[in-house]
Amino acid sequence: MSTSACDLDRPYRLGPQVSVRPEPFGALVYDFDSRRLSFLKSRTLLDVVRGLETSESAREACRAAGVPAVEVPAYAAALDRLAATRLIVPREVAA
């Protein structure tokens, strides 16, 4: 099954109990709910994740962070894993 956890055309935000700490290699991500530590392995991915809250869609957050079109699939895969572990969650947009 190839259903992906993250739909690039939808808006997202950080999970409610998730904290992000920038580091030279990218960032540490801690989920206070599951007590799990994860890693963002590039500063650009950190920028994408930070931009989710203010972007209309995940795709838009990638664009705003300067992700080149050819690399979008790699970032989509990363966002997919973040969504699968609920480190990022879909954001409801006011109608």
Next chain:
Amino acid sequence: MSALAPAAGRLVEQFERGLDAPICLTWELTYACNLACVHCLSSSGRRDPRELSTAECKAVIDELERMQVFYVNVGGGEPTVRRDFWELLDYAVAHRVGVKFSTNGSRITPVTARRIAATDYVDVQVSLDGATATVNDAVRGPGSYETALTALRHLADAGMRDVKLSVVFTRANAGQLDAFKTLADAYGAQLRLTRLRPSGRGADVWDELHPTAEQQRMLHGWLLEHGERVLTGDSFFHLAAYGEALPGLNLCGAGRVVCLIDPVGDVYACPFAIHDQFLAGNVRGAGGFRAVWRDSPLFAQLRGPQSGGACSACGHFDSCRGGCMAAKFFTGLPLDGPDPECALGHGETLLAARDLTVTPPKPSADHSRRRPRRRRPDRACDEDPIAAFLRDEAAAR
């Protein structure tokens, strides 16, 4: 490109060069303890009069919040004997610094258990070193098995899920792994196994209590079988040389991703290395904890390139990285050589060849209670209650 992945390859190298703040910080709140476990790695017992005050502890928590340290492992001594323990716990949680605290369970009553269960961001580890009272109490003292189990029951009754049942793996309890797992399951707890270190009083009992080579091998297989359901705090990364790494970062994090703040505010490279050689500074100094973490020359050195020494030629060096610095140090082995419990047996060879006239280094701080001693009168007449007073008077004159 893997933008998000468990630590591996290049990421581990990043960690070896150090982070802006620790991933995992151990904070021993007090050296006071109502038990006297034979293997206590901080040689705890008596409170140190220089212990950080409540206000100083809160200032450290403020700093940890600013540095975004997600959680601290609080221990001791027995941290709950501090009168301000619950106050500090609430303060940390309110400042979004999660707390995992280790306890012998003696202060976990139905009331405190409910309090813990009602607080987010708090985890509890109850220490137990035998799945039976006989094995446990020989190490932790008479009655400590009952105390720990009673605490686990109170926590379970309060609805606390995933309490950690924290076990130091020893020669005496190596045969009880399945029994520990059963015990943990019975209380809805999660089993956590850690390594016996020759640190603190652990140095005195290490020879007789550290697991045999066969027991280590068995442990490695058992841990692989149970995967991430059994926690190890990255304790056994030296066993990766058996061929398969255990879940975790698998590196020595000392001064790179972990460190210890001791009860008087001294910052050591790791909780197992309470010795001047690994002392990086004190949180009471200018710049506080942050300055120690970022600027101490000792930490800079630990984050620099390390020599594998005698291990460089070994084909397994990339997986075990030479093992635990503290284990080598306190058994008197060179830091750039094999771990005393090297999976390939190189440590045993070195231990056997040690110069027995040279004593391995002793910890810098020893707060063990002096043996309970019946005061014997110097002279029969000293039993007179005013005898000492008269003697003092004489000395003052």
